[in-house]
Amino acid sequence: MTMAFEVFKQLFKKPFTNKFPVKYIPKSVTAAVEKIGKGELKINPPIEIPPNFRGKISYDREKCIGCGICTKVCPAHAIELIPTGKDEKGKEKYKAIFYISRCTFCSQCVDACPKECISMSNEFLLADTDRFSDALVVK
């Protein structure tokens, strides 16, 4: 019975749970999501993330030279090189495309990229019903 006193004390304390996004499940989730979109409903924020968090990939298309190193190190085969037409010398040019639904957020591509054109953002709320939705494909 060592917990007896402990639980009794806890009765008068605040719960530990972070009430993200809302305390109780709303009657209709889609309606609630719409409301949040319109700013009518406020959500409880998620727990703060530390600096250097590994979130959704962001990609600087301009800097990329299409070397393909990132595709070689990606353990999840989440990166594809897409030809984007020929340059002046007639050589095929490539750009990378990231499928976040496959990405495992290891950040190995970030480390490997010689041009430092990949980085990881703080974004982590990535749930979607479509694997290829705009939010989940980074070009």
Next chain:
Amino acid sequence: MEYYELLFRVIILPILALGFGVLFGLTFKGIDRKLAAHMQARVGPPIRQPFRDVAKLFTKENIIPENSIPWLFSVMPILCLVSAVSVLLYTPIGSFEPILSGYGDLIVVLYLLALPAICLVIGGFASGSPYATVGAQREMVMMLSYEFPLAVAIISIVWKLSLVYPGENVFSLGFIMSHPVWNTVGFSGFIGCVIILFVLCATMPITLAKIPFDIPEAETEIAGGLLVEYSGKNLGLFYLADAVKTVAFASVVAALFFPYGIACYFDVSTTGGYVIDFIFFLVKLFVVIFIGLTFIRVAVARIKIDQVAHIYWMLMTIIGLVGLALIIIDSTGVIS
């Protein structure tokens, strides 16, 4: 008895009792879950969650396993709920007399309290799953273990009352209600009563099969045991029966030990008095349920069936008998 009065007693009042049992049983379940969650530092479900659960279960289909005994399997949930509700017919609610006062007494209540468990056992055996069979065996062992201390506790009080009020129907809960046992005892009897109250509170989680005694269901051991094959409406009925039984048991405890009303302290009309007493009655139920169920179930681990048998056959019976002895000493004046 007039024709329509019979109708009233046989149909309307039991329906009212069912309504009361279900409404407050589920509410108390919700409160129990909420408070338990808070004690575990969680937010917990909203209080109306049990209502939603039941509503959802009732929209679902019953699945009857292939190697079960179908009629027995489907009849038991109903019987379980009926027997739980019938306990309510014998217990005073608020300051109302028991609906069936004069037709049965505490001994009947004692048996009726055991009936839902028996229904569960039969339903478990009928479902033909090894898990349910193990669960049913465990439930039977548990029933055998707590029955005796429970009987000792109840008999002690009634015996005491029968000494003080000879010639009355002391076994009727209505009578016990209007003649609190605390008023009749001296000092050692008082201690005896406290001990008996403790025994009664200790039999509460076991009668209702809650942690540390959720052995017949033991989700992590036998996957829900007795209830493993039940689904949909049948499971909903068992759920309701459990809720009603909780209220019924708590009101028996309340009637035995806290029979007081507070309406007499207010300057109100008779109806107002009924309302106040009813609310006070709910508070009493809450206290009993909180101490006997919610608090215990968050503070301990589940124990094993042989340990239960040991604790209840030996320890609780002895404690109960000590309580009884103290009451006897008190009333026969061996040491006064």
Next chain:
Amino acid sequence: MKYTLPIGPIHPALKEPILFEFELNGERIANVDVKLGHVHRGIEWAGMRRNPVQILYLAERICGICSVSHPFAFSMAVENAAGIEVPERAEYIRVIMAELERIHSHILWAGVAAHEIGFDTVLYLTWRVREKVMDVIEYLTGNRVNKAIYMIGGVRRDITKEQIPKVREAMDYYKGLFNKLAKVFLHDKTIKMRTEHVGILTREDALKTCAVGPTTRASGVPKDVRQDYAYSAYADLNIKAVTPDIYRKEVVGDVYDRIIVRLFEVKQSIQIIEECIENMPGGEIVSEPKIPKLLATLKKAVGEGIGRHEAPRGEVFHYVKLDGKEAPYTWKARAPTYNNVLAWIPMLKGEQIADIPIVAASTDPCISCTNRVSVIKGSNKYTLTKEELHKLSVEKTKRRMRNGIL
């Protein structure tokens, strides 16, 4: 009355699929058979089609909890095969990460064990306090679970001066918490009722079944890779295997002893982390920071290597054979639960049904990490004895030598 009760492959007491077939005598267990093979994921097969850098992340996902132990052992195996030196600072960071993992894994286990005996309050308590170490892990590596901090030849992220106070603060928090957890787990009446003299694994049985990790240490066998074959920075730290006699007078080998061992290992891990932070040398954190260069080296490398590490559940063992191609020729991972499967049998025999979950959980099993085979043709199962297996293996080697593969 004898009857059989199958538990699994899907059962609420089991977090992962495994099948126990119990022969019961009333509530007593007369005999038990364990069947694996329901979650074979072919992870090694996938690994043999990837380069070692990619495998690191695959190895991380062998186990959801030991997501440091497997890459640790794997990178040691590759370094061993390719002859790569790891900078000293990296070794210290590796050890700190491994010990943080041990803390979170043991606390997680404590919660699961409490849940198995129906003590959900303790589950919530332990998982609540576990958040602290998860936060530290997230702070140091960028993610809570899949740390992705190991790299062949070192680590990927440094622990900077600014980060150290936060780590220290968390360690102080756990030091302060130790007494509370000890009070709950070692003195609570109901926990004692459920764990004392339950699921006993004697010293002899522990040795005979080759159990590893806390399971064997709780039976009084001081077996710990960190002590016996000190590797990485552990060699500087003088680690002693924790056995239950540091708290109890005699070693029984029951579930209670396993609680003691894990609890005191958390304490030990805290000490190790503090010591590492204290003595961490400066310098590089990885031998080859340029990934393309590293990949080229690994591609050229030929050889075999092994890596063993004391994971929270016991020894993990990785074997790698590189043959001058991009992907390794072979990669074999052995998770600690594999060794502890057989230990279940002496533990469970003679116990009650009610003890099954807590005894099974007491080895802290990780079933999916263990499964390496899957029997798909259920109707023609056959059994191979040790001798037959050995004969098959010899035949295969001879065959391959004839064909010039080896």
